[in-house]
Amino acid sequence: MASSQAIAAGSARFPKPEDRTFQYGTAGFRMKANLLDSIVYRVALLASLRSRKLNGQIIGVMITASHNPPEDNGVKLVDPMGEMLEGSWETHATTLANASSDQALAQAFAKLESDLSIDPQAKARAVFARDTRESGPHLVSALIAGFEAASVEYTDYKLLTTPQLHYITRCLNTKGTPFDYGKPTEQGYYEKTAKAFKVALGGRKINGGLTVDCANGVGGPKLRELIKHLPLASEGGIDIKVVNDDVVRPERLNHQCGADFVKTGQRSPPASQSAPLERCCSLDGDADRLIYYFLDKDSTFRLLDGDRIATLAALFIGDLSRNAGLGEKLKVGVVQTAYANGASTSYITQDLKLPVVCTNTGVKYLHHAATKFDVGVYFEANGHGTVVFSELALKRINKYEPKSPAQASALDTLKALTQLINQTVGDALSDLLLVEVILAHKSWSPKEWDLTYTDLPNRLVRVEVPDRNIFKAIDAERKLESPPSAQGQIDALVGKYKNGRSFARASGTEDAVRVYAEAATKGEADELATGVGKVVISVANQYSHHT
Numbered sequence: 001m002a003s004s005q006a007i008a009a010g011s012a013r014f015p016k017p018e019d020r021t022f023q024y025g026t027a028g029f030r031m032k033a034n035l036l037d038s039i040v041y042r043v044a045l046l047a048s049l050r051s052r053k054l055n056g057q058i059i060g061v062m063i064t065a066s067h068n069p070p071e072d073n074g075v076k077l078v079d080p081m082g083e084m085l086e087g088s089w090e091t092h093a094t095t096l097a098n099a100s101s102d103q104a105l106a107q108a109f110a111k112l113e114s115d116l117s118i119d120p121q122a123k124a125r126a127v128f129a130r131d132t133r134e135s136g137p138h139l140v141s142a143l144i145a146g147f148e149a150a151s152v153e154y155t156d157y158k159l160l161t162t163p164q165l166h167y168i169t170r171c172l173n174t175k176g177t178p179f180d181y182g183k184p185t186e187q188g189y190y191e192k193t194a195k196a197f198k199v200a201l202g203g204r205k206i207n208g209g210l211t212v213d214c215a216n217g218v219g220g221p222k223l224r225e226l227i228k229h230l231p232l233a234s235e236g237g238i239d240i241k242v243v244n245d246d247v248v249r250p251e252r253l254n255h256q257c258g259a260d261f262v263k264t265g266q267r268s269p270p271a272s273q274s275a276p277l278e279r280c281c282s283l284d285g286d287a288d289r290l291i292y293y294f295l296d297k298d299s300t301f302r303l304l305d306g307d308r309i310a311t312l313a314a315l316f317i318g319d320l321s322r323n324a325g326l327g328e329k330l331k332v333g334v335v336q337t338a339y340a341n342g343a344s345t346s347y348i349t350q351d352l353k354l355p356v357v358c359t360n361t362g363v364k365y366l367h368h369a370a371t372k373f374d375v376g377v378y379f380e381a382n383g384h385g386t387v388v389f390s391e392l393a394l395k396r397i398n399k400y401e402p403k404s405p406a407q408a409s410a411l412d413t414l415k416a417l418t419q420l421i422n423q424t425v426g427d428a429l430s431d432l433l434l435v436e437v438i439l440a441h442k443s444w445s446p447k448e449w450d451l452t453y454t455d456l457p458n459r460l461v462r463v464e465v466p467d468r469n470i471f472k473a474i475d476a477e478r479k480l481e482s483p484p485s486a487q488g489q490i491d492a493l494v495g496k497y498k499n500g501r502s503f504a505r506a507s508g509t510e511d512a513v514r515v516y517a518e519a520a521t522k523g524e525a526d527e528l529a530t531g532v533g534k535v536v537i538s539v540a541n542q543y544s545h546h547t
Contacts, residue, residue: 002045002048002109002120002149002150002151004106004107004109004110005106006148006149006150007045007102007105007106007109007149007150008102008103008105008106009102009149010041010145010146010148010149011038011041011042011102011105011106011149012102013041013142013145014037014038014040014041014142014145015037015038015102016038016097016098016099016100016101017035017038020035021098022039022094022097022098023094024085024090024091024093024094024097025090025508026084026362026363026364027066027074027076028043028062028074028075028076028077028085028093029043029074029075029076029093029097030065030066030068030072030073030074031072031073031074032071032072032073033065033071033072033073033133033134033135033138033139034135036073036074036075036135036139036142037138037139037142038097038142039075039097040063040075040139040142040143040146041142041143041145041146041149042093042096042097042099042105042146043061043075043077043093043096043097043143043146044061044126044142044143044144044145044146044147044149044150044152045096045105045109045146045149045150046077046089046092046093046096047059047061047077047124047126047146047147047150047152048124048126048146048147048150048151048152049092049109049112049113049116049118049124049150050077050079050085050089051123051124051125051126051152052118052119052120052122052123052124053116053118054080055122056122056123056124056125057080057125057173058080058125058126058127058169058172058173059077059078059079059080059125059126059127059169060077060078060079060082060126060127060128060129060165060166060168060169061075061076061077061078061126061127061128061143062075062076062078062128062129062130062160062162062165062166062286063075063128063129063130063131063133063136063139063140063143064076064130064131064133064162064218064285064286065131065133065285065286066162066284066285066286066288066289067215067254067258067259067260067284067285067289068254068285069253069254070133070134070250070251070252070253070254070255071135072133073133073135073136073139075139075143077089077093078165078166078169079169080169080170080173081169081170081173081174081424082166082167082169082170082181082423082424082425083166083367083424083425084363084364084367084425087364092112092116095108095112096108096109096112109150123153124150124151124152124153125152125153125154126147126152126153126154126155127154127155127156127157127165127168127169127172128140128143128154128155128156128157128165129156129157129158129159129160129164129165130158130159130160131159131161131162131217131218131285131286132159132217132218132247132250132253133250133253134250140156144156157186159218159221160186160218160222161218161219161222161286161287161288161427161428161429162286162287162288162425163287163288163422163424163425163426163427163428163429163430164186164189164222166422166424166425166427167181167182167189167422167424167427168184168185168186168189169424170424171183171184171188172184186222186225190225190226190228190229191229192419193226193229193420193422193429193430193433194226194229194230195419196416196417196419196420197230197237197416197420197433197437198230198231198237199412199413199415199416199419200413200416200417200420200433200434200437201236201237201437201440202409202412202413202416202441203236204437204440204441204443205236205440206233206237206238206436206439206440207439207440207443207445208278208279208445209233209238209239209240209241209278209279210238210239210240210241210279210280210281210432210436211240211241211243211272211274211278211279211280211281212240212241212242212243212280212281212282212283212432213243213244213257213258213262213269213271213272213280213281213282213283214242214243214244214245214257214283214287215244215253215254215257215258215259215261215282215283215284215285216244216245216246216247216249216252216253216254216255216257216258217247217253217254217258217283217284217285217286217287218247218285218286218287219245219283219284219285219286219287219428219429220242220244220245220246220247221245221247222287222429223240223242223245223283223287223429224242224245226429227240227242238433238436243257243269243271243272243273244257244258244269244271253285254284254285256269256270256271257269257270257271257282258282258283258284258285259282259283259284259289259290259291259382259383259428260284260289260382261282262282262291262293262303263291263303263305263381263382263383266301266303267301268280268293268295268301269282274294274295275295276294276295276296276297276298276299277294277295277296277297277445277446277447278294278295279292279294279439279445279446280292280293280294281293281428281432281435283428283429283432284383284428287427287428287429288384288425288426288427288428289306289382289383289384289426289428290306290309290383290426290428290431290432290435291303291304291305291306291382291383292304292305292308292309292435292446292449293446294446294447294450296447302446302450304446304449304450305381305382305383306379306380306381306382306383306384306385307336307340307341307344307379307381307455308344308449308450308452309379309383309385309431309435310334310336310344310348310377310378310379310385311334311344311347311348311352311452311453312435312438312449312452313377313379313387313434313438314332314334314348314352314354314377315352315438315452316438316441316442317332317375317377317387317414317417318332318352318354320410320413320414320417321375321410321414323406323407323410324397324400324402324407324410324411324414325400325402325403325407325411326396326397326400326411326414329374329396329400330374330375330393330396330397331355331373331374331375332354332373332374332375332376332377333354333355333356333357333370333372333373333375333376333377334348334354334355334356334357334376334377334378335356335357335358335359335366335369335370335376335377335378336356336357336358336359336366336378337358337359337360337361337365337366337380337381337476337477338358338361338476338477338478338503338505338516339361339380339381339460339516340358340381341381341455341456341458341518342456342499342501342518343453343454343455343456344453344455346453347452347453351452351453355373357369357372358476358478359476360476360477361380361477361505363380363384363385363425363426366378366380366385367386367388367425370387370388371388371390373388373390374389374390374392374393374396375387375388375389375390375393376388376390379426383426383428384426385426385431386421386422386423386424386425386426386427386431387417387421387423387434388423389418389421389423394418397411397414397415397418398415413441417434417437420433420434420437421434456499456501456518456519456520456525457518457519457520457521457522457524457525458516458517458518458525459516459517459518459525459526459528459529460514460515460516460529461514461515461517461529461530461533462507462512462513462514462515463504463512463513463514463515463533463536463537464511464512465511465512465513465536465537465540466511466540466541467511467540468506468507468510468511468512468513469506470482470483470540470543471483471486471504471505471506471513471536471540472506473503473504473505473506477503477505478503479503480503480504483539483540483542483543485539486504486535486536486539489535489539490502490503490504490532490535493528493531493532493535494528497519497520497524497527497528498519498520498524499518499519499520500517500518500519500520500524500528501517501518501519502515502516502517502518502528502529502532503515503516504532504535504536513536513540515529515532515533515536516529517529517532
């Protein structure tokens with residue numbers, strides 16, 4: 001049981017910075033590490049409420065700031081099945097984080113306990129981990145103080161990737177049930193992943209090695225651990241060359257490396273030093289994003305981003321389910337955001353003949369939409385994504401009796417994929433093994449993968465505006481509802497270009513609007529983006545002037 005006195009006393013050690021308002025979003029709380037003490041303490045209190053509300057189920061807490069610079073950090077909660085915190089509880093996180101004093105915090109806690117009908121005597125349990133940032137150990141002390149003030153039983157899993165903590169949280173909560181997800185340890189994660197990889201590979205040969213840029217983050221040491229469980233190429237497995245795995249110097253994190261650096265800069269990290277046509281990929285700082293790339297024979301950089309990974313996975317899983325005799329019984333679908341390249345959407349709907357759903361930007365929206373399919377594939381263009389198998393799909397896959405050796409072989413591979421893929425959240429380590437399995441089965445180099453479709457030329461521009469809040473989007477952020485007249489002007493511009501598409505979306509963090517445009521040629525995509533940018537500035541000034 002948590003007493004108001006203990007909560008207020010603990011809070012006094014971690015005072016809230018004045019004149020700061022905090023907001024819990026898709027990434028949890030994320031900012032400069034020196035502002036986080038009070039927030040981390042209060043997140044521990046929220047975890048106690050969430051666990052008690054769910055009858056003592058275990059809640060995960062991850063301290064990380066992913067692809068952000070080394071001086072930042074963050075904290076987010078993981079629900080019992082390894083999914084992100086339920087949306088309605090984000091408001092409660094924000095409420096506690098913004099309580100103005102120690103007493104106000106104790107009162108806010110008591111009010112939430114009462115409003116949510118939580119039994120204060122119920123058991124509360126949590127697990128937590130952190131990435132390699134220098135500020136991590138200090139923030140852990142604030143987290144533990146919060147757990148102790150709120151009488152939470154907790155386990156510290158030390159350094160983990162974000163997806164590993166999601167995996168462990170789900171394993172702990174499903175242990176001893178029909179939905180047992182695996183051994184709830186870091187070792188258990190490696191064993192499950194490696195075993196599934198070997199079965200999914202099914203004796204196919206992986207051509208050449210893979211260079212993995214680990215963003216000088218926690219993914220480096222964890223990938224090296226995973227490699228110990230994987231067979232080498234000479235043993236019918238894979239040779240992985242690890243680069244950018246310096247976790248001794250915290251300032252190296254995400255510096256000239258990592259998925260975000262590659263995606264944004266459209267170039268290889270200097271350390272990868274790969275030859276033409278060699279496969280390379282980059283993780284982000286907490287190893288939940290993955291981007292592939294290679295140099296073609298002329299040493300031109302070619303990016304294989306989240307859209308490409310999604311189409312590759314959808315192609316393979318669609319083929320496997322048909323070849324296993326389950327084509328009619330499994331509805332495979334792909335979830336994208338408005339930022340997905342139009343060519344990838346056409347390829348999925350026209351070539352793969354699979355349904356596509358578009359959602360708002362943010363993993364929680366994609367994951368939720370993916371669960372509506374029997375097999376839902378989702379990846380954001382930035383490389384964050386996974387494949388989700390419904391309970392019904394898993395039942396059908398595991399109970400189906402194959403009618404031929406070919407069906408049996410496809411079914412074995414499909415079963416192995418349900419074990420290889422981390423269904424709780426995007427996981428760069430299991431995603432990269434998934435990609436390697438698919439390329440081996442298809443005997444493809446990255447070049448063949450790249451040739452599946454040609455991206456439409458596109459441009460993303462940032463436009464500063466006096467007030468971003470006047471821009472309200474609808475239709476999965478593809479159209480503007482306000483300011484009035486804005487969408488009509490955008491539609492008129494888009495209509496002038498072949499394969500034209502454009503949308504404007506307000507930033508979630510700054511007074512700026514991001515304009516995305518694509519068209520048949522690079523010049524036209526640039527022209528369209530510039531034109532829509534001018535419309536945004538014009539209506540922003542006009543609307544601000546009227547108000």
